[in-house]
Amino acid sequence: MNRKRLLIWLSGFLAGLIIITVFYFLFFNNNFNKETGRENQKELPVESISSPPNQETVEHDESFMEEFNxxxxxxxxxxxxxxxxxxxxxxxxxxxxxxLNVVEELQKQLKDAKSKRGY
Known part of the structure; x- marks a missing residue:
C-alpha cells in the first residue's frame, strides 16, 4: 500500500514537472527563439520597380467601335x-x-480625359 502511494506520487510529480517545463518553453522562452531567428535572417535589398512608359492611346473611328461592340x-x-x-x-x-457607382466613376474619368485632350 505504501509502495503504491509512492509510485502515484512520483508519477504525479513527474507529470507536473513535464507540464511546467512545456509551459515555460512555450510562453516564457519565446523571446529566445525570436532573437535567434532574427540573427539567421538576411536583409534583402529592396529594388524599386519603375512603371512602364506612358503608351500613346490608339484612336479608333466610330465604325470600328460599333463593330467591336x-x-x-x-x-x-x-x-x-x-x-x-x-x-x-x-x-x-x-x-x-x-x-452603378463604378460605371459613374469610369464615365467621370473618361470625361476628364476627353477634356484634357480638348475634345
Missing part, C-alpha cells in the same frame, strides 16, 4: 447615371455587370 457573345448593359444620361456598355458573356 456588336460582335457576338457580348451582352449590352444599360445604366442611367445620376446626371440623367444613359450609358450602355458591352461585356463578354458570363461577366457580371459592374455596380
Amino acid at each position: 456588336q460582335t457576338q457573345g457580348k451582352t449590352k448593359y444599360s445604366f442611367i447615371l445620376s446626371d440623367g444620361r444613359e450609358v450602355s456598355i458591352y461585356l463578354p458573356g458570363g461577366i457580371n455587370p459592374p455596380p
Whole structure:
C-alpha cells in the first residue's frame, strides 16, 4: 500500500514537472527563439520597380467601335447615371455587370480625359 502511494506520487510529480517545463518553453522562452531567428535572417535589398512608359492611346473611328461592340457573345448593359444620361456598355458573356457607382466613376474619368485632350 505504501509502495503504491509512492509510485502515484512520483508519477504525479513527474507529470507536473513535464507540464511546467512545456509551459515555460512555450510562453516564457519565446523571446529566445525570436532573437535567434532574427540573427539567421538576411536583409534583402529592396529594388524599386519603375512603371512602364506612358503608351500613346490608339484612336479608333466610330465604325470600328460599333463593330467591336456588336460582335457576338457580348451582352449590352444599360445604366442611367445620376446626371440623367444613359450609358450602355458591352461585356463578354458570363461577366457580371459592374455596380452603378463604378460605371459613374469610369464615365467621370473618361470625361476628364476627353477634356484634357480638348475634345
